[in-house]
Amino acid sequence: MMKLKHSSTLTTCYVIGLMISLLVIAAECSNTQYPAINCRKHTALLTDFGAVGDGKTSNTKAFQSAITNLSQYASDGGAQLVVPPGKWLTGSFNLTSHFTLFLQKDALILASQDESEWPPLAVLPSYGRGRDAPAGRFSSLIFGTNLTDVVITGANGTIDGQGSYWWAKFKQNQLNLTRPYLIEIMHSDQIQISNLTLLNSPSWFVHPIYSSNIVIQGLTIIAPVDSPNTDGINPDSSTNTRIEDCYIVSGDDCVAVKSGWDQYGIKYGKPTEHVIIRRLRCISPDSAMIALGSEMSGGIRDVRAEDITAINTQSAVRIKTAVGRGGYVKDIFVKGAKLQSMKYVFWMTGGYGSHPDPGFDPKALPEISGINYGHLSAENVTYSARLDGISGDPFTGICISDVDIKLSEEKKQLQWNCTDVSGFTKNVTPQPCDLLQLKTNISHCPYPTDKLPIDNIQFNTCSL
Template sequence: MKHGGVPNAVTSFVAVLVFLQCSCLSAEVVTCSGIVPMVYRNDKISITDFGGVGDGRTSNTKAFREAIYRIDHLRRRGGTLLYIPPGVYLTESFNLTSRMTLYLARGAVIKATQDTANWPLVAPLPSYGRGRERPGGRYMSFIHGDGLHDVIITGENGTIDGQGDVWWNMWRRRTLQFTRPNLVEFKDSRGIIISNVIFKNSPFWNIHPVYCSNVVIRYVTILAPADSPNTDGIDPDSSSHVCIEDSYISTGDDLVAVKSGWDEYGIAYGRPSNDITIRRITGSSPFAGIAVGSETSGGVTNVLAEHITLYNSGIGIHLKTNIGRGGIIRNITVSDVFMENMRKGIKIAGDVGDHPDENYNPNALPVMKHIRIKNVWGEKVLQAGVIQGLKNSPFTDICLANINLRGSSGPRNVPWKCSDVSGGASQVSPSPCAELISRSQTGACSIPF
């Protein structure tokens, strides 16, 4: 086989991964493996077969587009694996296709060009009504998939590098014409696996499944400088049956943020995020570790986040919405969290986030209820918690149990701050606000749970 071709190691990779998944299951470690099956591809091609050159200087845009055109039009039985050998492959943005695996070898880097002037534009998401940052369209994600099924991005911890600093500087100088591109976005797609890849320096959000179902993201590393603007790690958006696990994330914004549309546009589109699992995530961020919102106009239900480790961050657990959002946030459970050196441990608020325009309905009030946060330990937490509901839509059934958030010099820290909230608390230190304590034994909030 010529240099850069598909190695025999790829042939056995899927079988090895399945074995590891079975081993984890036998050890009683809960995993996402059943949501989307890992698919073996008999047909394998290499980017070098299409003229790809991994010298970090040569443009590989034509090679990527021709390789994916071949996969899309030949449609081999079982799909095709596109192998990226070691090297640095500079390219413009490109679209994936269904029934394909993008496989990055160890030492392989797919690097985005910084030619922003020729970056393609796509239409705004209907649940947002406009670009998230600027009116009008938005720049297409670096790696993009629209209306796809059965797509895998995996490998041997190769890297997808967005070279986002040019975009961050445009944002800082306020010279952006349209909303910055995500690093990877799947839209209206299903059966997606992203695993064993390093994502770094995204221009905007890193991984964005929107209007998707059956998505597994695991064993990934996501990196961006702490001062890089809006570089969220993973944002499931109006999507269902999404599982995110066993990953390290250190970025300039929320590590994981569940979303579902923006104000009147999200209400009209009406697609919620539901059945989202987040587990065994470690990381740091100047903003939030695990977040819901603030764009939640389609609703967010049935979210489980567990076994989370956070450090050197702004807020550990952040549930956020705003007047004009509408939408119901309910059945959210966060458990088994350790955090260290945080500004706030827990924040649940109804006054967070901006609006797309002046046409939002001030009477579209969000509903927040059935929230369970338990088994949380924090060291060096400046303020334990803030829970601020809305006067005309109080947050209800907010339940806290077995939470210990210690200050920077021992158990003392800034007291809880609460308003327009009801629920219960059990074994919470420092003692939470009276609105929770006084209702700790009511049937509406069963503690312990």
């Protein structure tokens, strides 16, 4: 009897302990909170749709089924799909409106290296061809078009594009379609991408295009520094974009602002406007911290960058364009940059001459004007500036103020190489080129004091 009683007591204690543990877990789950532009009424787990998180089983159909099912709640408070801890292998899948994709801590989405799981898409109308191959392109891993109110976020969960397969095929010229991006949202409004780690994209990481009201925040983006075309964040023919608190290590530009390519971008005619970039940290030995172009044929206007840091990066804010681009880059404002180990601090080029095809118009000249840099400090610099405008189409209105550049031991004799540019400087060392005249009647280069509309977007506190 004593033995039976003791066993019963242990069983009771075990059950009570298990119940307490489950209650604690449930409490923790119910208290999971996160910031988002909108909260959701309905919630589902990826595993509710048969997903297996072993890193080997394809979950493409599970993602597709989950999102299709949850789309029915778009008009009833929206829905969120929670990706729990595990390794979730998948091909491309499409999002829906009024929807949140949430990756829990230790959740890892792995991009499939099976090309059959990446459906083909038509070329982008503002580009006229695929970037890698003329015919078309693969869909991105996470894709959406004609959507409203989309959130991709998490508790720093991870999305790994497993790009090595694609990089090898690109380098060996074995691609018939352009490599997929990691996240691409098209023709959409109210987009949030935040609090995630993104790894090894096959090509560009985050590509909002033909869209508006975009918040990209708290991303850690990492790819090998020799990986091809792994741009971090590429706002493209989009308006009202806020990029904040991102850390990017890349084989290409950390942020690249774009708006279409040559005659196709000119015809499509959709500029990128009203972009704010704050607290960006970048490492990219062969590219720029922020690039404007080279595909800028629809125009780029009103880009503001502040409190930005580059370490071991080829250049800080680089303007790239060419004869045949048309379009414009104007009203660009940069203040508060800290740069360490740079080839160029200032770099603009009018000879970035890649074209989609021979049909570009050689009379389509870009307008580069109103470029403002202030309060920059740089150390271990090889060249202070390389500013190459276009003969007969100079870059104008360049303002550089309050800049202190400390040169490396391998510094070049000619620090400022300037052709076909005009503007002025104040409080800049080393001494700038003669084309940028010293201006004594200004205090510093301008930086806007008004708030952009995207700054007025406030986050709600949402729960799982």
